[in-house]
Amino acid sequence: MTSPRTPRSRWLELGAPPSVEQRNARGAVERYLERAVRPLAERPERVPTAAQLGEVRRLAEELGLLAAPAASGLGLWEEPSVAGCRWSVGLLHRVARESATAALCLHHAALGLLLGRRLGVEDAAPWPWLYAELGLDKGLRGAALGAPPVSEAAPAEPELAPLGAGEAGRPLLLGAAEPWSALLLPRWSDARRLSWWRLPRATLELTPAPHALGLDGLSTWQVRAPRLGELLLEDVAAALALYREVLALDALGLVGIGLGATEGALAAAKDYAALRRQGGKLIVEHVAVRLLLSGAEANVLSVQALLADMTLRPEALARVLALRSVAHPQLCEAASHALQVFGGTGYLQDTGIERRLRDNYHLRLLAGTPTDLRLTALAMEDGR
Amino acid sequence: MEGILSPSHPLSPHRALRELGWLAQPLVAAAPRSLWEQDTQSLPPAAAAYRRRVRRFAQRELAPRALELDLQREPQLIERVLEAAGRAGLLSDLLPAPLGSIPPGLLRVPFTLAQSLKMEELCAACAGLGLMVGASALGAVPLVLAGQPRALARHVVPAFRHSLRSRPALFAFAITEPSGGSDVEESEGALRYVPGTVARRAPGGWRLHGRKVFISGGALAQRVTVFAALEGEGMESWTCFVVGRGAPGFSVARTELKMGQRASEAAELVFDGVFVPDADVVGGLRRGWGLNRAVLNASRVPVGAIALGIARGALEGALDFAASARLAGKGLLDYQDVQLGLAQMLIEVQAMRALVWQSANTWRPAQARASIAKVFASDAALRVCEAALELLGNHGVLHARRVEKQLRDARLTQIYEGTNQINRLAILEEQQTWLASAPHGQP
Numbered sequence: 001m002t003s004p005r006t007p008r009s010r011w012l013e014l015g016a017p018p019s020v021e022q023r024n025a026r027g028a029v030e031r032y033l034e035r036a037v038r039p040l041a042e043r044p045e046r047v048p049t050a051a052q053l054g055e056v057r058r059l060a061e062e063l064g065l066l067a068a069p070a071a072s073g074l075g076l077w078e079e080p081s082v083a084g085c086r087w088s089v090g091l092l093h094r095v096a097r098e099s100a101t102a103a104l105c106l107h108h109a110a111l112g113l114l115l116g117r118r119l120g121v122e123d124a125a126p127w128p129w130l131y132a133e134l135g136l137d138k139g140l141r142g143a144a145l146g147a148p149p150v151s152e153a154a155p156a157e158p159e160l161a162p163l164g165a166g167e168a169g170r171p172l173l174l175g176a177a178e179p180w181s182a183l184l185l186p187r188w189s190d191a192r193r194l195s196w197w198r199l200p201r202a203t204l205e206l207t208p209a210p211h212a213l214g215l216d217g218l219s220t221w222q223v224r225a226p227r228l229g230e231l232l233l234e235d236v237a238a239a240l241a242l243y244r245e246v247l248a249l250d251a252l253g254l255v256g257i258g259l260g261a262t263e264g265a266l267a268a269a270k271d272y273a274a275l276r277r278q279g280g281k282l283i284v285e286h287v288a289v290r291l292l293l294s295g296a297e298a299n300v301l302s303v304q305a306l307l308a309d310m311t312l313r314p315e316a317l318a319r320v321l322a323l324r325s326v327a328h329p330q331l332c333e334a335a336s337h338a339l340q341v342f343g344g345t346g347y348l349q350d351t352g353i354e355r356r357l358r359d360n361y362h363l364r365l366l367a368g369t370p371t372d373l374r375l376t377a378l379a380m381e382d383g384r
Numbered sequence: 385m386e387g388i389l390s391p392s393h394p395l396s397p398h399r400a401l402r403e404l405g406w407l408a409q410p411l412v413a414a415a416p417r418s419l420w421e422q423d424t425q426s427l428p429p430a431a432a433a434y435r436r437r438v439r440r441f442a443q444r445e446l447a448p449r450a451l452e453l454d455l456q457r458e459p460q461l462i463e464r465v466l467e468a469a470g471r472a473g474l475l476s477d478l479l480p481a482p483l484g485s486i487p488p489g490l491l492r493v494p495f496t497l498a499q500s501l502k503m504e505e506l507c508a509a510c511a512g513l514g515l516m517v518g519a520s521a522l523g524a525v526p527l528v529l530a531g532q533p534r535a536l537a538r539h540v541v542p543a544f545r546h547s548l549r550s551r552p553a554l555f556a557f558a559i560t561e562p563s564g565g566s567d568v569e570e571s572e573g574a575l576r577y578v579p580g581t582v583a584r585r586a587p588g589g590w591r592l593h594g595r596k597v598f599i600s601g602g603a604l605a606q607r608v609t610v611f612a613a614l615e616g617e618g619m620e621s622w623t624c625f626v627v628g629r630g631a632p633g634f635s636v637a638r639t640e641l642k643m644g645q646r647a648s649e650a651a652e653l654v655f656d657g658v659f660v661p662d663a664d665v666v667g668g669l670r671r672g673w674g675l676n677r678a679v680l681n682a683s684r685v686p687v688g689a690i691a692l693g694i695a696r697g698a699l700e701g702a703l704d705f706a707a708s709a710r711l712a713g714k715g716l717l718d719y720q721d722v723q724l725g726l727a728q729m730l731i732e733v734q735a736m737r738a739l740v741w742q743s744a745n746t747w748r749p750a751q752a753r754a755s756i757a758k759v760f761a762s763d764a765a766l767r768v769c770e771a772a773l774e775l776l777g778n779h780g781v782l783h784a785r786r787v788e789k790q791l792r793d794a795r796l797t798q799i800y801e802g803t804n805q806i807n808r809l810a811i812l813e814e815q816q817t818w819l820a821s822a823p824h825g826q827p
Binding site for chain 2: 045173175209210211212213214215220277278279280281288289292332336339340343344346347348349350354357358361362364365366369370371372375
């Protein structure tokens with residue numbers, strides 16, 4: 001007895017019906033997965049190396065999936081239309097079915113490149129810009145609750161202070177894959193003033209702060225910046241518009257990655273349920289297992305629908321954030337159900353299921369937790 | 385805390401209750417202590433003292449090593465922790481002193497409750513190391529339940545004394561097989577299961593053939609209580625055997641890399657014609673299934689306590705973070721959403737403890753109550769860990785904060801000692817007569 005595959009949203013299949021460009025792009029994606037991403041997933045118990053993750057980005061560029069000519073519309077986050085958003089989400093989703101770490105590497109690199117283009121920054125280094133998910137932190141959540149909307153990075157004083165100089169006990173955290181040479185980040189100087197800054201890596205004080213929840217292979221640092229860095233964009237309206245755009249794209253990408261990782265877990269659970277026997281029959285024939293599988297599937301379908309809605313109007317930031325707040329808990333539950341189908345085997349690193357659950361929990365905490373997202377969305381709705 | 389009256393405010397219940405008359409004073413809690421302290425004071429004095437003692441031990445010996453051992457299992461470090469646990473009497477507390485280490489006062493406390501108190505405290509500090517200690521008790525329980533003086537004298541008492549005086553002599557409990565996880569833990573599955581580990585008759589004893597998997601503490605144990613079917617028979621012939629670590633034919637095939645509880649290895653054990661003398665058959669031939677189910681009934685509540693301990697550890701981690709972190713000019717504890725999140729975690733932990741203690745406080749652990757406690761506590765532990773992570777935000781991913789480890793640790797409690805699905809069915813299995821009879825509202 002075999003199990004049916006989870007039906008995927010049509011648009012998550014990287015565009016259908018395909019144009020010539022899309023057909024070519026799909027071929028490129030397949031080559032990319034084969035050469036750069038699947039090797040990361042072959043031995044789930046092994047942590048991806050910096051060299052492997054570097055290859056993830058290098059090959060994406062070589063195949064035009066990252067930093068492609070803007071006119072092609074195939075580079076990740078290069079095309080601002082609905083179709084472009086869907087293409088990007090679909091690509092991240094596809095990569096994350098194999099490796100969420102690889103997908104997040106691509107995602108942050110692409111957002112960094114987008115920011116570089118928008119802010120007019122040029123650099124000779126191949127991957128100069130890093131999008132640091134600093135935008136929607138608990139500081140902004142503070143704003144939603146009536147406190148001044150300063151980020152964790154900046155103190156409440158009206159003048160912008162060096163990064164990490166205030167807020168004792170809460171150093172700024174940065175999670176990223178190597179290599180990178182500078183941060184591009186938004187900073188609040190008071191409740192209404194936002195500006196964008198460039199902080200060269202050489203000027204930062206970085207202290208490794210190992211993480212162990214998920215996304216194995218990425219590095220995490222505590223960051224302090226004794227100097228302010230280079231001011232790139234001071235116009236408040238423009239800075240805020242860019243901030244909102246990046247927050248929305250980040251939210252789309254994170255949900256797409258989580259969905260891909262979860263679908264991978266669910267597919268593996270179905271395969272296992274169709275092979276493993278307990279109580280004299282395949283476990284897929286046990287209702288207890290079918291409840292787990294169907295529950296996971298319902299969650300996956302729900303997030304597919306949420307994500308489709310999010311990509312329709314990425315400019316509706318409050319809506320995007322609210323939907324994202326619902327999506328991640330559903331994905332964690334689905335991945336957890338998939339693990340449970342495996343029983344004790346699912347808890348072993350060799351199967352890769354536990355990694356997908358850990359990745360989902362990790363993604364859920366990035367760029368705003370569900371509570372942060374909901375409170376922020378409500379604050380946006382009522383104009384705070 | 386912003387939005388919450390301080391204890392010194394005239395409208396604070398602390399102050400208002402203190403000012404009630406002397407007749408009311410014995411009936412009101414005017415100066416309540418921490419919930420942990422209030423719960424401890426509700427225990428019999430010997431159990432309360434035991435709980436305090438284990439907590440001190442866990443904070444001294446386990447907590448400082450938890451993160452290091454989560455990243456890498458360092459055998460020498462684990463050995464040192466186990467030695468300390470042995471000397472503290474935590475590896476021999478199934479028998480009274482001088483045979484074991486149960487102090488006289490604690491003899492009046494059901495051993496499932498004592499074990500539950502112990503596991504909460506150990507696992508609040510480190511679930512992996514706590515499991516190493518708890519798994520040894522699990523391995524010895526079949527021998528204690530079987531109640532054979534000769535077997536106790538031959539295996540349990542020497543091991544307990546060895547642990548108390550020199551180096552740890554651990555037990556392990558081996559039921560799970562590569563082709564049968566849940567089948568060895570519930571009757572419906574066992575009915576159709578073809579046993580993978582088989583005992584073949586040999587002069588003077590039995591020879592064991594087969595494999596056991598996911599055996600906690602299996603690689604370090606001096607003795608393993610192994611369950612095997614008699615050759616040519618089904619699960620109804622299951623029999624418990626004691627196998628010594630050095631027995632010819634016995635080997636450890638591998639230890640697993642796990643999501644959490646990493647300080648405790650899960651081992652695959654190989655039995656390649658291991659000879660077991662008749663004297664080391666535990667509880668009699670074909671009594672293994674009953675012994676197994678009795679052990680599970682006794683151990684599932686302590687597994688609920690493991691989950692409780694993990695959840696409490698996560699709650700404490702969240703509290704520490706909330707008490708020290710500042711955000712946008714305010715302490716994290718001043719935010720009402722943080723306050724509400726912490727309150728919900730406290731509610732969950734208290735509910736878990738109430739259920740675990742109630743289910744453990746019996747000399748005859750029963751299947752349904754044991755499974756109810758295990759399922760509820762393990763599910764609630766996940767909720768608490770998720771809430772703690774939520775409170776820490778992106779700091780939750782950091783290993784040094786411990787909460788992500790607690791979430792990884794907690795996930796196993798929904799799987800071992802029977803998955804929560806199997807445990808739910810176990811509740812119905814025990815209660816089926818009552819469930820099938822109607823009406824249910826009648827006494």
